[in-house]
Amino acid sequence: MELHLHSHRWISRQPDWLAASIAGFGAGGVMMLVELLWSSLSGGNPWVTTRMVAAMAMGWEVLQTSGYALDVVIVALVVHYVLGVVFAMMLAALIAPFQLDSSTGMVLLAGAVFGVVLYVLNFYGMSGAFSWFAEMRGWSTVVTHIIYGMAAAYIYRKLERPDKQV
Incomplete structure (x- = not known):
């Protein structure tokens, strides 16, 4: 049995931006499904979160209404997926140069840590600008x-193309 030790020091390696974009879109969909499932199981209103996300672009007035509105859903989807793609690109920018995609376990750990950091930044840092997320x-x-x-990390690892790495 051969033991491979991967060094996770920085190397000059560019992320696969297309794979990161697709990973962000896919992970955003996974996250949305988990949130909808959770709100359904807990008896919550799924439109509350939709309105909170849409309010980032449409203004806080959107929060004053309730129920379904097509324009609110469209804006919320656009904001949600754009942020999902941007955040996955940030994650890929960390994964590639530090070789955190050397194994499935390592990339999942990196993704989990990134998720926690993202939560703290979103719900404690950005809640100053978007107080309704508190x-x-x-x-x-x-x-x-x-x-x-x-x-996002797992999908990125599966989709990244070795020929696109520098």
Whole structure:
């Protein structure tokens, strides 16, 4: 049996941006499904989160209404997926040069840590600009962010093309 030890020091290696974009889109979908499932099982209103996300682009007035509105759903989807892709690109920018994609376990760990950091930045740092997100702080939101990070990292690892690495 041969033992391979991977050094996780920085090397000059560019991420596969296309793979990162697809990973962010896919992980955003996974996260959205988990959030919808959670709100359905807990008896919550799924439109509350949709309105909170849409309010980032449409303004806080969106939060004053309730129920389904097509324009709110479209804006929320666009914001959600754009952020999902941007955050996955940030994750890929960490994974590639530090070789965190050397194994499935390592990339999942990197994704989980990224998810926790993303949660803290989003719900403690950015809540100054978008104060309505403070009410979503909690373990279920932490878990969904960990799932997002792990899904983005795993999908990125599966999709990255070795010929695109420098």
